[in-house]
Amino acid sequence: MTENRKPVAIVAAEAPPRTKPSNYPEPFASMVASRVKRPLGDLFGLTNFGVNLTVLPPGAISALRHAHTRQDEFVFILSGTPTLHTDEGRTLLQPGMCAGFKAGTGNAHRLVNESDAEVVYLEIGDRTAGDEASYPDDDLAARLVEGKWRFLHKDGVEYG
Numbered sequence: 001m002t003e004n005r006k007p008v009a010i011v012a013a014e015a016p017p018r019t020k021p022s023n024y025p026e027p028f029a030s031m032v033a034s035r036v037k038r039p040l041g042d043l044f045g046l047t048n049f050g051v052n053l054t055v056l057p058p059g060a061i062s063a064l065r066h067a068h069t070r071q072d073e074f075v076f077i078l079s080g081t082p083t084l085h086t087d088e089g090r091t092l093l094q095p096g097m098c099a100g101f102k103a104g105t106g107n108a109h110r111l112v113n114e115s116d117a118e119v120v121y122l123e124i125g126d127r128t129a130g131d132e133a134s135y136p137d138d139d140l141a142a143r144l145v146e147g148k149w150r151f152l153h154k155d156g157v158e159y160g
Contacts, residue, residue: 025159062111070128080119
């Protein structure tokens with residue numbers, strides 16, 4: 001496959017993982033270091049939305065609890081039993097279950113693998129320009145600028 005040619009189809013679990021596990025600044029990047037994301041949509045050149053095949057080993061989290069202003073997100077559980085943390089509380093998910101997070105609601109969310117078995121799920125999100133993310137549990141805020149996330153402290157000072 002050359003740089004200009006995209007595959008017609010692939011085995012998702014064989015897709016290469018992200019080369020950089022997280023865009024978060026420290027100390028937050030270390031908190032998600034054990035998750036493995038395989039950016040499936042990027043392999044096909046998709047630009048309007050992203051699709052990741054994500055694996056959470058026991059004890060891992062998907063992300064810091066967050067909410068987007070403009071980007072919708074959706075997860076579909078393939079295997080394992082993650083716990084979904086939202087503003088409503090904790091919900092145990094099973095394979096075949098899914099959850100959606102509408103942009104602009106402010107309802108922060110993340111998945112936590114509190115089990116002793118691996119969790120595998122698909123995450124899908126759009127790439128709407130001008131998106132911002134809030135992190136109610138952490139001193140973190142984010143803005144999508146020219147396709148890249150800029151991370152700030154809640155007082156507006158950028159992480160260095």
